Amino acid sequence: MHVRPSRDDVVRTNSHPFSEVLLIMPRSGDHFEHFRPHTRHKHLILKEYFSAWGHKLGLRNGAGDVILYVDACAGRGADDLGNQGSPLIAAVAAGAAAANISQRRQRPFGIHVLAIESNRSHASQLADVLAPFGSTVRVLPGTLEEHLGSILSEYADTPALFFIDPFGLEPLKAELIRAALDGDRREALLLFADQAALRHFGAIIAEDTRAERRYRSATTALPLFPDLTPINAGALAQAASQSRAQLEITRENALRIMNAAFGNEHWLPKLEAVPSADRRVAFLRLYTERLIEWGARYVLPIPVVDATGTHAYTLIHAAKSAKGYAAMKEAVAYALRHSPLPEAVVHRMRFAVASDLDSVEASVRDRFAGQTVRWAEDASNRTAACVRNFLLEETPAFPFEFDELKARLNDHRNRGRVITFSLPERSPHVD
Numbered sequence: 167m168h169v170r171p172s173r174d175d176v177v178r179t180n181s182h183p184f185s186e187v188l189l190i191m192p193r194s195g196d197h198f199e200h201f202r203p204h205t206r207h208k209h210l211i212l213k214e215y216f217s218a219w220g221h222k223l224g225l226r227n228g229a230g231d232v233i234l235y236v237d238a239c240a241g242r243g244a245d246d247l248g249n250q251g252s253p254l255i256a257a258v259a260a261g262a263a264a265a266n267i268s269q270r271r272q273r274p275f276g277i278h279v280l281a282i283e284s285n286r287s288h289a290s291q292l293a294d295v296l297a298p299f300g301s302t303v304r305v306l307p308g309t310l311e312e313h314l315g316s317i318l319s320e321y322a323d324t325p326a327l328f329f330i331d332p333f334g335l336e337p338l339k340a341e342l343i344r345a346a347l348d349g350d351r352r353e354a355l356l357l358f359a360d361q362a363a364l365r366h367f368g369a370i371i372a373e374d375t376r377a378e379r380r381y382r383s384a385t386t387a388l389p390l391f392p393d394l395t396p397i398n399a400g401a402l403a404q405a406a407s408q409s410r411a412q413l414e415i416t417r418e419n420a421l422r423i424m425n426a427a428f429g430n431e432h433w434l435p436k437l438e439a440v441p442s443a444d445r446r447v448a449f450l451r452l453y454t455e456r457l458i459e460w461g462a463r464y465v466l467p468i469p470v471v472d473a474t475g476t477h478a479y480t481l482i483h484a485a486k487s488a489k490g491y492a493a494m495k496e497a498v499a500y501a502l503r504h505s506p507l508p509e510a511v512v513h514r515m516r517f518a519v520a521s522d523l524d525s526v527e528a529s530v531r532d533r534f535a536g537q538t539v540r541w542a543e544d545a546s547n548r549t550a551a552c553v554r555n556f557l558l559e560e561t562p563a564f565p566f567e568f569d570e571l572k573a574r575l576n577d578h579r580n581r582g583r584v585i586t587f588s589l590p591e592r593s594p595h596v597d
């Protein structure tokens with residue numbers, strides 16, 4: 167099967183025959199021709215989460231009348247085949263959720279959608295796609311950086327979800343994410359292009375280019391023929407010097423983008439100290455730490471793999487509430503159940519987020535020791551603790567692990583239609 171190259175492909179500067187340096191350039195040209203399966207997988211997560219988020223905020227005690235969704239890299243709204251893109255998914259889901267919540271509350275409830283797009287042609291196509299939704303769904307041409315100040319003052323105390331889905335890392339600036347997360351009930355779903363981060367890192371630490379190495383090896387004197395010089399030495403020297411100049415530019419760009427994403431330059435020595443095989447995980451760990459510094463309380467990394475089985479990027483959900491964290495895990499599980507990706511890829515993604523069930527089981531036994539507790543929420547008493555909510559909100563477990571966890575607790579299951587467990591007291595600690 168032929169699969170188009172992925173976003174942020176490394177593109178060779180082959181406009182010049184001697185150029186050797188890799189440029190890190192986003193490839194957006196084919197993204198909107200047809201959304202590839204892993205993009206549609208991402209859209210399933212967004213659609214499912216969006217509805218849960220709206221209902222969670224609209225139906226909570228003390229809820230206000232408006233919540234805000236900001237699609238900070240909104241795109242065109244749909245691909246050429248008519249598959250819905252993120253702002254259209256949000257606009258449709260916002261309309262449905264707002265109507266449902268208004269009816270249940272017997273009071274108007276609105277979900278406003280702001281779709282920011284820097285590419286003029288994309289923004290204009292998006293404006294056409296979103297026109298039928300009326301004044302609560304707006305397209306803002308430009309960047310999040312340009313609009314964030316006015317958004318935050320217009321929606322000062324409004325709960326908001328920011329979806330930041332760029333090609334590459336450049337729009338993911340620390341100061342923006344920090345400002346977006348600053349406030350009660352603010353959360354973000356970010357596409358962290360970890361492969362691009364690794365390539366930026368590679369460019370930053372590169373000592374020389376292939377053209378420089380080729381020139382050096384061609385011009386190193388051979389012991390038996392010390393006077394022999396290659397006939398193309400001049401061309402090799404020129405190629406080496408051009409590639410050096412290009413490397414310097416690439417390095418500067420990479421440093422600027424990465425320092426802006428992490429908020430300062432302290433990330434670099436930390437990454438340098440990590441063996442190359444562990445660097446992707448190290449990037450995610452470091453970025454998670456940053457999100458927590460910027461106000462997130464729950465951070466969920468969601469690896470996304472493309473149809474060929476290649477890791478594409480990591481979505482990262484930065485939430486303030488356990489309910490948001492739990493809802494995102496449900497949305498991830500939903501997308502894995504309905505994914506357009508091949509089963510082997512889905513299996514790999516499920517495996518990548520799977521939790522340590524021994525440790526999760528121990529947490530349940532510890533939390534509910536000596537108690538009888540329901541598995542599922544009691545509709546007549548939603549604040550009462552139950553195992554399912556505990557698993558979602560307080561442990562790393564995903565819904566697709568629940569059958570296994572129920573089986574592990576089966577010895578303590580009570581008879582009856584409603585599933586309850588009576589868990590034993592903690593055994594005394596023995597040194």
Ligand SMILES: C[S@@+](CC[C@H](N)C(=O)[O-])C[C@H]1O[C@@H](n2cnc3c(N)ncnc32)[C@H](O)[C@@H]1O
Pocket residue numbers: 194197238239240241242243244250251252253282283284285288308309310331332333336337
């Ligand atoms: C991956 S596409 C977005 C796809 C869209 N979120 C979806 O799921 O359907 C990235 C889009 O962000 C736009 N973009 C890139 N940098 C941006 C920035 N700094 N601010 C706003 N939009 C940006 C690009 O023009 C492109 O349309």
